Amino acid sequence: xxxxxxxxxxxxxxxxxxxxxxxxxxxxxxxxxxxxxxxxxxxxxxxxxxxxxxxxxxxxxxxxxxxxxxxxxxxxxxxxxxxxxxxxxxxxxxxxxxxxxxxxxxxxxxxxxxxxxxxxxxxxxxxxxxxxxxxxxxxxxxxxxxxxxxxxxxxxxxxxxxxxxxxxxxxxxxxxxxxxxxxxxxxxxxxxxxxxxxxxxxxxxxxxxxxxxxxxxxxxxxxxxxxxxxxxxxxxxxxxxxxxxxxxxxxxxxxxxxxxxxxx
Numbered sequence: 001x002x003x004x005x006x007x008x009x010x011x012x013x014x015x016x017x018x019x020x021x022x023x024x025x026x027x028x029x030x031x032x033x034x035x036x037x038x039x040x041x042x043x044x045x046x047x048x049x050x051x052x053x054x055x056x057x058x059x060x061x062x063x064x065x066x067x068x069x070x071x072x073x074x075x076x077x078x079x080x081x082x083x084x085x086x087x088x089x090x091x092x093x094x095x096x097x098x099x100x101x102x103x104x105x106x107x108x109x110x111x112x113x114x115x116x117x118x119x120x121x122x123x124x125x126x127x128x129x130x131x132x133x134x135x136x137x138x139x140x141x142x143x144x145x146x147x148x149x150x151x152x153x154x155x156x157x158x159x160x161x162x163x164x165x166x167x168x169x170x171x172x173x174x175x176x177x178x179x180x181x182x183x184x185x186x187x188x189x190x191x192x193x194x195x196x197x198x199x200x201x202x203x204x205x206x207x208x209x210x211x212x213x214x215x216x217x218x219x220x221x222x223x224x225x226x227x228x229x230x231x232x233x234x235x236x237x238x239x240x241x242x243x244x245x246x247x248x249x250x251x252x253x254x255x256x257x258x259x260x261x262x263x264x
Contacts, residue, residue: 003047005236006044006047006048006234006235006236007047007051009233009234009235009236010035010048010051010053010234011051012233013033013230013233013234014033016217016218017031017033017217017221017228019218020217020218020221020222021221023218023221023222024221024222026221030226031221031225031226031227031228032055032226032227032228033053033055033228033230034055034056034057034087034089034210034227034228034229034230035048035053035055035056035057035230035231035234035235036056036057036058036059036089036213036229036230036231036234036235037056037057037058037067037231037235038057038058038059038060038063038090038231039063039238040231040235040238041067042067042070042071042074044235045067045071045084046071046074046080046081048234048235049080049081049083049084050080054083054084054085055084055085055087055227056084056085056086056087057086057087057088057089057108057229057231058086058087058088058089058090058104059088059089059090059091060090061088061092061096061099061100064086064088064103064104065099065103068086071084085105085106086103086104086105087104087105087106087107087108088100088103088104088106088107088108088109089108089109089172089210089229090109091109091111091145092107092109092110092115093115094112094114094115094117094118095118097115097118097119097121097122098118098121098122098125100119100122101119101122101123101126101128101130102122102123102126102128102130105131106131106132106133106169106208107119107130107131107132107133108132108133108135108172108210109133109135109145109146109172110132110133110134110135110159110166110168111134111135111136111137111145111146111147111155112147112155113155113158116155116158116159116162116163116166117162117163119132119163119165119166120162120163120164120165120166123165123166124165128165129165129166129167130165130166130167131166131167131169132166132167132168132169133168133169133170133171133172133208133210134147134152134155134156134168134170134171134172135147135171135172135173135174136148136149136152136171136172136173136191136194137149137173138173138175138176138187138190138191138194139175139176139187141176144174144176146173146174149190149194152194152198153197153198153201153202156168156198156201156202157202160202160204168204168206169206169207169208170195170206170207170208170209170210170226171191171194171195171198171206171208171209171210172208172209172210172211172227173187173188173191173210173211175187175188175211175216177216178213178215181215181216181218181219182216182219183216184212184216184219184220185216185219185220185222185223187211188209188211188212188216188219188220188223188224188225189223191209191211191223192209192223192224195209207226208226208227209223209224209225209226209227210225210226210227210228210229211223211225211227211228212225212228212229213228213229213230213231214230214231214232214233217230
């Protein structure tokens with residue numbers, strides 16, 4: 001990991017995000033940048049946090065928990081690390097729910113009753129309120145996770161009735177096109193429409209729309225995104241040297257070997 005290049009990329013992303021907000025007539029404060037740090041080192045996260053980044057997204061449970069342990073060993077930047085808000089943006093299997101609840105400020109990928117029940121049980125055990133987003137399969141793709149749009153109201157009704165320890169804050173999507181610029185915009189528009197309809201259906205504010213990545217976030221911002229998830233444009237390609245260093249560090253951590261990555 002080369003810190004100067006990472007900081008340069010991070011600054012460029014901030015500039016692009018500001019430009020997208022300006023073009024959409026929105027305030028920059030309305031859109032949260034989530035730096036997607038999956039498969040990148042704790043050192044890279046620390047560098048980004050030191051530059052002022054607060055929200056980080058992870059896809060795999062084991063990687064996220066180990067990375068947080070490593071960061072705790074960096075006392076020189078403890079104030080920056082303490083400010084970090086961790087987001088779970090990857091698919092969560094119901095059997096891993098107990099590892100996720102209470103460990104992330106927001107779980108973006110709630111998509112089934114089974115997962116809701118598992119998260120509710122764990123949140124009740126911890127006596128905590130776990131914020132969540134419904135992941136919606138806006139492209140209705142068979143191979144993708146996410147609740148189908150036609151099933152979204154039923155899932156919302158179930159969670160509101162049976163899961164008092166889950167706080168639904170909005171919707172998230174992965175469009176069927178990747179890094180395709182404006183080609184993804186109709187899917188973002190559809191998610192916003194689904195959110196608006198669900199607001200009317202269940203009476204919740206549902207302020208959050210988590211949508212948009214490196215190649216299409218400008219369109220997402222124009223369609224009302226409140227969170228954009230950007231990884232490679234900030235962290236660059238995966239560094240083999242960082243990977244080896246992190247593996248060596250992880251091997252010295254105890255109590256983590258029984259936690260499996262939630263990679264579906």
